[in-house]
Amino acid sequence: MAIPGIILGVVVLLVLAPVAAAVVYRLVVVRRNSTSVLVRRDGEDSWRHGAVRYSDTDLAFYRLVSVRFGADVRLDRRSLxxxxRRQPTGHELDIAESGELIVSFAGRDRRRGIREGELCVGPAELTALLAWVEACSTDQIRSADQFRSADQFRSADRRRR
Known part of the structure; x- marks a missing residue:
């Protein structure tokens, strides 16, 4: 009888360890290198706590508590x-901190689907988001193929030297 209990314990541990690792990763690593936001998708009443990270090509949204290691949603920078902007009203006042604003957004995800919703952010975070979006130039954003071509060119150039 002890062997099945040990096997069950090992199976539970093998299932729970990655889940716990993903949650800790979100709470520690993602939150440290990102901006905290509240997000509400179009058609939903509830707000989700999360974090956003900016890169050269996209905005990645991470739900605060999730079992995924990667972003829950990535929006293409060029399409965002x-x-x-508006002030929180009604029940939004219960979740928004003083001075936070709500801004609507629309953008394409990696599957080329359109995502729409609202972000609740502080004034400094909104300024950073606006600056990031406005600084986007289609000439600055190159596809992965172009990056690979440039890297291959540099490698070939180094070999010639």
Whole structure:
């Protein structure tokens, strides 16, 4: 009878260890290198706590508690559009901190689907987001193939020297 209990314990440990690792990763690593936000998708009433990270090509959203190591949603920088800003109203006042604003957004994800919703962010975070979006130039964003071609060119150039 002890052997099945040990096997069950090992199986539970093998299942729970990656889940716990993913949650700790989100709470420690992602939060440290990102901006905290509240997000509400179009058509939903509830807000989700999370974090966003900016890169050269996209905005990655991570739900605060999730079992995924990667981003839950990535929006292409070139397609991201920010709508009008507004003050929180009604039940939004219960979750928004003093001075935070709500801004609507729309953008394409990696599957080319359109994602729409609202972000609740502080004034400094909104300024950073606006600057990041406005600084985007289609000439600055190159595809992965172009990066590979440039890397191959540099490698070939080094070999010639």
């Amino acid at each position: 559009e920010l709508g009008p």
